[in-house]
Amino acid sequence: MIDLRKRFGGFCLGLLANGAWAFTLAAATSNSPAAEPGPSSGLASLYPGDEGIERDERVLFVDDFETGTIAEIGDRWGNVVKKENMELVADGHAATPGVRSLRIRENGHLFTHTKGVDTMFARFYVKFHEKTGYIHHFVHLVADRTPMPWPKGGAGETPPGDAKFSTGIEPSGRWGKYPPPGIWNFYTYWHEMKTTWGSVYEGKAEPIEPGRWYCVEAMLQANSSPEKADGVQAFWVDGEPYGYFDGFRWRTTDKLKINSFWLLYYNTDQPARHNRDPDPDSRVMEVWFDDVVVATEYIGPVSGRPPGGTKKAEPSQSALATPGLLLPPLGAVAFSHDFERGPGNFEGGEVTAAGADGSKAYALPSAGASIWHAFSLPVKESTTVRFRLKPLGEVRSAGVLIWSKKHGDNCRWRIGGLKAGEWTEVEFRGIEARVGWDMRGASLEDDVLDNFKIVFEGGADDRLLLDDFEIRH
Ligand SMILES: [Ca+2]
Ligand SMILES: [Ca+2]
Secondary structure (H helix, E strand, O other): OEEEEEEEOOEEEEEEOOOOOEEEEOOOOOOOOOOOOOOOOOHHHHOHHHOOHHHOOOEEEEEOOOOOOHHHHHHHHOEEEOHHHEEEEOOOOOOOOOOOEEEEEOOEEEEEEEEEEOEEEEEEEEEEOOOOOOOOEOEEEEEEOOOOOOOOOOOOOOOOOOOEEEEEEEEEOOOOOOOOOOEEEEEEEOOOOOOOOOEEEEOOOOOOOOOOOEEEEEEEEOOOOOOOOOEEEEEEEOOEEEEEEEEEOOOOOOOOOEEEEEEEEEOOOHHHHHOOOOOHHHOOOEEEEEEEEEEOOOOOOOOOOOOOOOOOOOOOOOHHHOOOOOOOOOOOEEEEEOOOOOOOOEEOOEEEOOOHHHOOEEEEOOOOEEEEEEEEEEOOOOOEEEEEEEEEOOOOOEEEEEEEOOOOEEEEEEEOOOOOOOOEEEEEEHHHOEEOOOOOOOEOOOOEEEEEEEEOOOOOOOEEEEEEEEEEO
């Protein structure tokens, strides 16, 4: 654990909790003491050329892009979008111990999960094309209570304090003040943010030079307890502290951990407009990434050469690939109903012979179907509701209502992406059902799950088929 308690000159002195070695994050423009001498400026200094850094217990994820195809890299990260825009190329920064980096053109991302932690550092090398334009969104660190294999949306939505917070380390032109791609800043979402579209934290106003490799490291540290506003975010460029921001009450429960890393390159024509780019058509949107290390302590730039000259890291795997590491495993089946012997306690629809795999199912009208008092379970982290839906007619979405005695209101879950005539598997955790049409209110956590209703908007003849209803606990 890093302790960022001693601040000075706008930045901070970091001490390792074990006291074995310390390092100073000296401010670029302060009269603070000079950096402490010694070999240790971060985890990378212990592993010349990053050789073996992936085996350090403080390291959560490593990719040097030396191993595998784009598809294989996507598999081990867990989620890749726009593979066709990605290429492994022979281009590297001066200190790289490898021979390949990842180039992304136009748009694309890799997204992965680590085990949940209270402090995450992510170091990566990056270069923008010499003719780069302004960039819409970039690399993110995310805390997500109920992570999915892919990044969730959430732009313009204030996340609940027990569900999510995130920060992006992004180049920004600051409304045309700096040439493309701009200066580094944080773009941050959490439950106490004051703006709709995220909050911006500007670091040192040093314009990023296109065509030059940089070592960027971002840190996100959760508040130490739910009531304390002592969360931090900080970033470094080429090992130099560029931004330090504290006083955040990122989360309202310790159960919310930082667990996702999003190597994002997202471009639209919006930043060119916002920054009044005089010549957007001349821009070449390409970026190179390399030597990614995610850890619970400060990593720092690649230090020295690997003993063998070059190295290939043992590639890391998404934590989602290890059951139980990131999410509590699904519990035993506490209730199930397959409609083979009638409706059971379900009301509002009727049993039909058009179920999944030629079985029977429950056909419900838009007014919905419900089940009350057939089960009664205190909602905990692992409590999960699962079922299958098939629309007969043009029903695209449906909604679940679960009455909460604790809140005196319904907690809701929205289901989108339904396709006419096709079965869709639906699964959500009880803690994800929340009060409010927009599901931004209180969660069903610590309440009792003892009822369930599903409704949809549709015509008088539209029906939704429900089958294989199951609650795990
Ligand atoms: Ca490499
Ligand atoms: Ca059935």
